[in-house]
Amino acid sequence: MSNEASTFEAFKLNRQLLNAVADAGYVHPTPIQEKAIPLALAGHDVLGIAQTGTGKTAAYVLPVLMKVKYAQGDHARAVILAPTRELVMQIEEVVIQMSANTDLRMVALYGGLGPKTQIEILEKGVDIIVTTPGRFLDIYRKGKILTKEIKTMVLDEADKMMDMGFMPQIRSILEIIPRKRQNLLFSATFGERIDRFAAEFLEFPERVEVTPQATTAETIGQVKYLVPNIKTKLSLLAHLFKNEDISRAIIFTRSRRNAEEVFAFLSHRSYGEVRVIHANKGQNTRINSIEDFKGGDVRILVATDVASRGLDVTMVSHVVNFDVPLIYEDYVHRIGRTGRAENEGKAISFVNPAEEYHFDKIEEIIRMKVEEAEIPNEVDVTATPFEEKQAYARELDRLLQRDNPDYKGAFHEKKEYKKPNAHLEAQEKEKKRGNKNSKAKTNRNQLKTKHQKNKGK
Incomplete structure (x- = not known):
């Protein structure tokens, strides 16, 4: 044929x-x-x-x-x-x-x-x-x-x-x-x-x-950065727009909240026209944003996975996975926005400590190891806030326990020490206190009755 x-x-x-x-x-x-x-x-x-x-x-x-x-x-x-x-x-x-x-x-x-x-x-x-x-x-x-x-x-x-x-x-x-x-x-x-x-x-x-399932097009160059936290992700994103030859980019986030945060961050910098689309945006707003992006009036489109499938936009030079997708096949769909019609494109993924687990699974699906790049020295790598670090550790423990029920977990929160079965002891105390009160009440009633009898004599 x-x-x-x-x-x-x-x-x-x-x-x-x-x-x-x-x-x-x-x-x-x-x-x-x-x-x-x-x-x-x-x-x-x-x-x-x-x-x-x-x-x-x-x-x-x-x-x-x-x-x-x-x-x-x-x-x-x-x-x-x-x-x-x-x-x-x-x-x-x-x-x-x-x-x-x-x-x-x-x-x-x-x-x-x-x-x-x-x-x-x-x-x-x-x-x-x-x-x-x-x-x-x-x-x-x-x-x-x-x-x-x-x-x-x-x-x-x-x-x-x-x-x-x-x-x-x-x-x-x-x-x-x-x-x-x-x-x-x-x-x-x-x-x-x-x-x-x-x-x-x-x-x-x-x-x-036409291609083995869940494989990525040969015209897409893929790279990943291991990034410690969301603030460093934003700094790295700014560095890319200053130093990479980005003609048109789609930035994918996992949540509406992150999409809005990335949009706000980019809007205050002179990197060109930016739009954001997610499920909370009205239908007409989303349609207009996509049309403007396709027409070349918008340089950067920030999107949740609502827009990652079937978006037919040519000449996208870069796709940035600000967050790693949790549905692993969506990685293929996301980065498929670039490298189309035999044009070369680049897919860049920011991977936080908890997302490393997911990215390993993605690499299994696409049957290749994605090249890891070092975060450039000019990027401000900030310390990860305690709460964010705790959240990553909890998430990683949850994922590893899901794979192996015998896994005990590396994450331990420092909490006030509680004796084993402390809740049972508390219940027992409450029970005793309840009995004591009942007894006191009974004694009072008995005295009252006795007093009334004496009065009647």
Whole structure:
């Protein structure tokens, strides 16, 4: 197939689609497109293992457009499910781009906005729905989606769907769409869960995998710094922006709090326009920040993992993992924002003492040791506050005890010495005191009665 499909012309696509591909500037199909498109066009169920940035969206969008072909009737004939609003919007862009020379109608359904406009588009008639699972079910339950014409079902980022707890919604959707359909399932990683899900969801699937699972692109240079605390992380970040040739960067944090702290820190320095996106930011704010970043108006985007999957942004020179991700596969998705389309990129990870455990696990998954760099002398390495040091020690003990229940823990807090079973002694004392009081009360009552008897004589 490789020699044959050196251009898109080798695929059985109609002229409208081939022209749209050419207009988009694509000449040679990527490996995932080369493997998945012919199988999907032949009507097979496909299980595609491919990371973001490999061209997987077009690998299923082109066959879907070819199958649906032209506008017909009022009800959708293809549904593409994705876990996040951001990813739905990016798939929508690809569908619009590739269907530019056709009369096909599509709608993107996602939360964060009222459903009124989306329902109005559905009522006018659509051929393709791109949607998050939750919004699809909400509108279906309002009686605004008829599913009987659906012939093709796509699930993108299936592993992320499972991470985010969407399985009940997906199963509900599978129950209400026709059983006789073509299924295309794409995932960035492959493991036992995806294998089980594929067995349930797909019929005799053709599996295509373009890179070994959870590996990082060769165009990404990776480096890690062992950093003692959050204050030193911020100092090191400032040093990088002063000394590295950073054209555009995404900085990933584990929490909204850290995202805001990094954003505030960078905003007070003249490193260029900075934006922050996380779950607490309004939908429109997030969309505008991403669009401005893609357009080149924003140099630095600070984000939690809400934005780490499916963000299609080219020309990102650096990805900084300010915090190490706790879902280890997310490391691959985060750093996949750089080194795209054969451009070279750099991924830099700041690893605190507790995060060393997690980073070791990440290195096992990506099957490589990431180069460790020394913190430059110009960076102010501050002493770790006592509370922060204690928190790292507790976290590390928790992780090691989870792996080995016999592990006793290296962390010992200095507390007031308490005798073993002290709580039992306290209870016993309380009991005795209670009995003593009861006895005193009884004696008082007896004296009172005796006094009354004497008085009556």
